[in-house]
Amino acid sequence: MYKLCFYVPENHLEPVKQAVFNAGGGRVGNYQHCAWQVFGQGQFQPLPGSQPFIGTAGALERVDEWKVELVVADESIHQVVAALKAAHPYETPAFDVWRLSDMQF
Template sequence: MYKLSYYVPEVAKEKTKSALFAAGAGMFENYENCSFETLGQGQFKPIGNANPYIGKKGVIEYVAEYKVEMICRDELIKKAVEVLKEAHPYEEVAYEVIKLEDF
């Protein structure tokens, strides 16, 4: 089992979650569409050949973003990351994948 976490602006939160749920993420035993989200503030400065969804090149941008977390079965994690990247509006998606152990 893995935990997939990513940062997303509110306008794309439900779209990304729905795509991941459709791919099988967020499921545990008799429960589906499971996730946890926290509102926070992200920052970034587009440089070089960036084509930002939000903000302008060379300017630090501050954005209200959600951190969304959900579990994902081993055999689905690679597909889930692909789906996240397709559904997410940012050209560079900030995400992390953590392997979970069962004790």
């Protein structure tokens, strides 16, 4: 099992989540579309040669974004990350993937 975390602007929140869910993310036991999200502000500065969705090369940009976290089964992680990248508006989406322990309690 993995935990996937990504950041997305508000106007793309639902389409990106739906793409991730459709690829198999956010399934926990007998539940689907499971996620945790929080609103915040991100920042970045596009470098020369970039094609930013928001902002311009060389200028520091601050953007209101959603942070979304969900779990992904081992067999779906590659498809889920591919769906995230395909649906996300940013040239280089910010995301991380963490392998979770299979410890039994």
